[in-house]
Amino acid sequence: MQIERVTDAASDAVADYASLTDVALRSRTESERGLYIAESAKVITRAIRAGHRPRSVLTEERWLSALEPALEPFDIAVHVAEPDQLEHITGYRVHRGALAAFERPVQPDAADLLRDARRVVVLEDIVDHTNVGAIFRSAAALGADAVLVTERCADPLYRRSVRVSMGTVFQVPWSRLPAWDQALPILHDHGFEVLALALADDAVPLRTLAADAPERVALVFGSEGDGLSRRALAAADRVVTIPMAGGVDSLNVAASAAVALYALGG
Numbered sequence: 001m002q003i004e005r006v007t008d009a010a011s012d013a014v015a016d017y018a019s020l021t022d023v024a025l026r027s028r029t030e031s032e033r034g035l036y037i038a039e040s041a042k043v044i045t046r047a048i049r050a051g052h053r054p055r056s057v058l059t060e061e062r063w064l065s066a067l068e069p070a071l072e073p074f075d076i077a078v079h080v081a082e083p084d085q086l087e088h089i090t091g092y093r094v095h096r097g098a099l100a101a102f103e104r105p106v107q108p109d110a111a112d113l114l115r116d117a118r119r120v121v122v123l124e125d126i127v128d129h130t131n132v133g134a135i136f137r138s139a140a141a142l143g144a145d146a147v148l149v150t151e152r153c154a155d156p157l158y159r160r161s162v163r164v165s166m167g168t169v170f171q172v173p174w175s176r177l178p179a180w181d182q183a184l185p186i187l188h189d190h191g192f193e194v195l196a197l198a199l200a201d202d203a204v205p206l207r208t209l210a211a212d213a214p215e216r217v218a219l220v221f222g223s224e225g226d227g228l229s230r231r232a233l234a235a236a237d238r239v240v241t242i243p244m245a246g247g248v249d250s251l252n253v254a255a256s257a258a259v260a261l262y263a264l265g266g
Helices: 012-017 023-033 041-049 061-071 083-090 110-114 129-141 159-164 180-189 206-211 230-235 253-263
Strands: 002-005 035-039 054-059 077-080 098-103 119-123 146-149 174-176 193-197 217-221 238-241
Touching (some): 012 054, 012 083, 023 035, 035 041, 041 061, 041 098, 041 159, 054 061, 061 077, 110 146, 110 174, 119 129, 119 253, 129 159, 129 253, 180 193, 180 230, 193 253, 206 253, 217 253
Parallel strands (some): 002 077, 054 077, 119 146, 119 217, 193 217, 193 238
Antiparallel strands (some): 035 098
């Protein structure tokens, strides 16, 4: 690795890290450039251990020693900046002190992920990157074999998703699904029962389902505001609900995913 001191915060050398808080801009440009951003020495190290290749690093001096063992095999630029320079480049105070731009891995085909899976999570149009990251963390911790996301779902490799997941987004295989009329046959052809988590009069309580769970299950979770679409509900083999108490209608979608995965034993 080649250590380079940042002298100009507007330099093209650190352009990959510019305006990280602009979600619309980053969601577009990161895909166009074939990159994603990982934050903190721990998450950067996890990405490398998962086989992802860094393009460059932007860090404070004090994080160099923690990063060096993981970065040593790579011929890349490690840009060292002062905290104020980091804030000027990224648009926020980088409390974790280290960022890395990684090459986006090739996305696997959804059918390939389903071949040997038993428990998969499907995210329909979940737009909050924090929720996406939290669901990936639960998926990793509670034994989900894969996560499938719809085209309008937030990017699992967006910086906030990666950070909240604590890098588990690198260890849980994931892919994007086509529209429901194409996605449903893929799930059924691989023997999955599609279970929609939603409020409905005819919904099966989660505890009842867990007592006699299907061999292969696809748990479908909907957007934070409107929940699952009519198409998703129509595509489901059964609707499942988590009974609530205390006058509460529902849990946060990330909490719901954790409860459902735990109930089904991963």
